[in-house]
Amino acid sequence: MDEQARIMQTLAGVSLACHSVQGGMALPPPHGHEGADGDGRKQDIGDILHQIMTITDQSLDEAQAKKHGLNCHRMKPALFSVLCEIKEKTGLSIRGAQEEDPPDPQLMRLDNMLLAEGVSGPEKGGGSAAAAAAAAASGGASDNSIEHSDYRAKLTQIRQIYHTELEKYEQACNEFTTHVMNLLREQSRTRPISPKEIERMVGIIHRKFSSIQMQLKQSTCEAVMILRSRFLDARRKRRNFSKQATEILNEYFYSHLSNPYPSEEAKEELAKKCSITVSQGMGNRITVSQVSNWFGNKRIRYKKNIGKFQEEANLYAAKTAVTATHAVAAAIQNSQTNSPTTPNSGSTGSFNLPNSGDMFMSMQSLNGDSYQGSQVGANVQSQVDTLRHVINQTAGYSDGLGANSLYSPHSLNTNGGWQDATTPSSVTSPTEGPGSVHSDTSN
DNA sequence: GCATATGATTCGGC
DNA sequence: GCCGAATCATATGC
Numbered sequence: 317m318d319e320q321a322r323i324m325q326t327l328a329g330v331s332l333a334c335h336s337v338q339g340g341m342a343l344p345p346p347h348g349h350e351g352a353d354g355d356g357r358k359q360d361i362g363d364i365l366h367q368i369m370t371i372t373d374q375s376l377d378e379a380q381a382k383k384h385g386l387n388c389h390r391m392k393p394a395l396f397s398v399l400c401e402i403k404e405k406t407g408l409s410i411r412g413a414q415e416e417d418p419p420d421p422q423l424m425r426l427d428n429m430l431l432a433e434g435v436s437g438p439e440k441g442g443g444s445a446a447a448a449a450a451a452a453a454s455g456g457a458s459d460n461s462i463e464h465s466d467y468r469a470k471l472t473q474i475r476q477i478y479h480t481e482l483e484k485y486e487q488a489c490n491e492f493t494t495h496v497m498n499l500l501r502e503q504s505r506t507r508p509i510s511p512k513e514i515e516r517m518v519g520i521i522h523r524k525f526s527s528i529q530m531q532l533k534q535s536t537c538e539a540v541m542i543l544r545s546r547f548l549d550a551r552r553k554r555r556n557f558s559k560q561a562t563e564i565l566n567e568y569f570y571s572h573l574s575n576p577y578p579s580e581e582a583k584e585e586l587a588k589k590c591s592i593t594v595s596q597g598m599g600n601r602i603t604v605s606q607v608s609n610w611f612g613n614k615r616i617r618y619k620k621n622i623g624k625f626q627e628e629a630n631l632y633a634a635k636t637a638v639t640a641t642h643a644v645a646a647a648i649q650n651s652q653t654n655s656p657t658t659p660n661s662g663s664t665g666s667f668n669l670p671n672s673g674d675m676f677m678s679m680q681s682l683n684g685d686s687y688q689g690s691q692v693g694a695n696v697q698s699q700v701d702t703l704r705h706v707i708n709q710t711a712g713y714s715d716g717l718g719a720n721s722l723y724s725p726h727s728l729n730t731n732g733g734w735q736d737a738t739t740p741s742s743v744t745s746p747t748e749g750p751g752s753v754h755s756d757t758s759n
Numbered sequence: 760g761c762a763t764a765t766g767a768t769t770c771g772g773c
Numbered sequence: 774g775c776c777g778a779a780t781c782a783t784a785t786g787c
Contacts, residue, residue, distance in 0.1 A: 554766050554783050577776090608775085609767060616777065617765090 387505055399508035423526070426533040433540045435475050471540070478536045482529065489525040493518050557610070561590035565610050569618075570632035575734055576615055583607040615734075 371379070386392065430436035500514045557565075568586060569576050578586060587603040618625050 556765065556784065606766080610765090612776070612778095613766070616779095619777090 383506070396504075396508040400510035400513075403508060404510055404512055420530070423530050423533070426530065426537055429537050430478075430533060430540075433537075434471065435478055435536060435540060474536060474539050478532065481532050485525055485529055485532065489522065492525075493521050496521060557590065564590050565607070565614070566628065566632055567636065569611065569614055570629050571636050573629070576611060577734075578607070578611060580604070583611075 427436065496517055497514055500509050500517060503509055504514075556562075565586060568578065568582075572578070583604045587607050590607070
């Protein structure tokens with residue numbers, strides 16, 4: 317009983333002493349002795365000072381013995397639990413509730429990304445999807461296996477660094493947490509520390525370390541992004557189309573020179589024919605867009621420098637004409653053997669002369685500049701002229717273009733736009749002949 | 760190494 | 774959404 321009172325008295329005394337020292341002056345007496353009993357107050361302060369002095373005068377052994385006495389006191393646990401309870405009921409509980417934050421969306425994004433990139437997931441096959449994409453983007457399985465393996469090697473390197481650093485952080489976090497917990501447990505013998513407080517401190521430590529981890533994840537993501545952009549960026553991985561593909565596209569372009577705007581179907585057909593699978597290589601749409609790109613570039617570059625493309629145009633015109641000759645020959649033979657009395661009877665006798673008029677566009681005036689037909693052009697002209705005649709004579713074929721329209725200049729108008737946008741376009745390659753896809757009617 | 764060619768992207772107009 | 778124009782970035786040829 318006396319012992320307990322003494323403890324309380326000591327605590328109260330120390331508290332009062334603290335206030336006095338901090339304030340640099342004595343506190344007013346608690347029970348309304350204000351100014352009435354100045355001698356009594358002086359006496360109290362003197363007692364307190366004396367107590368402090370005796371504490372400092374105590375030897376270390378004496379202090380330790382006192383401390384031990386306090387620690388072993390039977391009322392100490394009860395007193396500490398009361399103080400802990402008060403602490404929890406005040407600021408601690410409020411702060412604790414506030415710090416119960418939801419999972420960080422930024423962290424979740426980073427985690428998802430690292431998982432998707434194969435950095436944080438299971439090592440087996442990690443990054444294989446991205447590597448496969450890189451391989452596909454680089455235009456084929458065979459030509460870029462070196463780059464593919466390079467990509468994988470670099471990704472593995474990033475992965476290793478990430479895991480090493482992560483391990484280090486986790487280890488440091490655990491070590492520090494253990495250390496702090498031990499420290500707090502030790503301190504809980506001399507000051508009231510509740511398990512909840514320890515828990516909260518652990519939470520704070522974990523949050524601090526997880527913020528460091530987030531930085532690590534962020535920089536890892538950045539590294540992966542840079543790697544990806546280096547390997548997957550279509551611009552960087554630009555590959556020229558194959559000769560055949562370019563030829564097919566050019567054939568179409570020059571045979572539809574009056575209206576070189578292939579429809580969606582025509583583009584698809586062209587893409588299929590060209591087997592253009594460069595760039596992203598993820599299906600038809602990309603390929604079709606490559607065809608669109610090609611035509612876009614071609615139109616502009618043709619228009620910009622017609623003279624330069626003249627030779628190319630003639631070449632393709634000649635090619636087209638020669639192929640058409642064969643087609644016509646076949647058609648004539650067909651019409652003669654199948655139904656000589658019924659010309660133009662269905663698909664057997666007809667053929668798709670690939671817009672012959674366009675073939676000569678390159679030889680006609682463009683933007684007002686008249687072009688003197690080359691030998692090739694003249695040959696082609698005579699060939700087609702003959703063909704036209706033969707067709708009209710033998711098969712009764714008429715494509716709606718008279719002799720005049722055959723040679724009429726489908727040209728770029730003065731505004732730089734393409735005239736005669738009514739030309740039906742088809743993907744029919746001159747080498748293909750009848751039965752081709754008629755698709756481009758919209759332009 | 761440089762000039763040119765070429766596929767892709769961006770941006771503004773319609 | 775497509776097109777023209779400008780531009781970028783890489784490929785290619787010399």
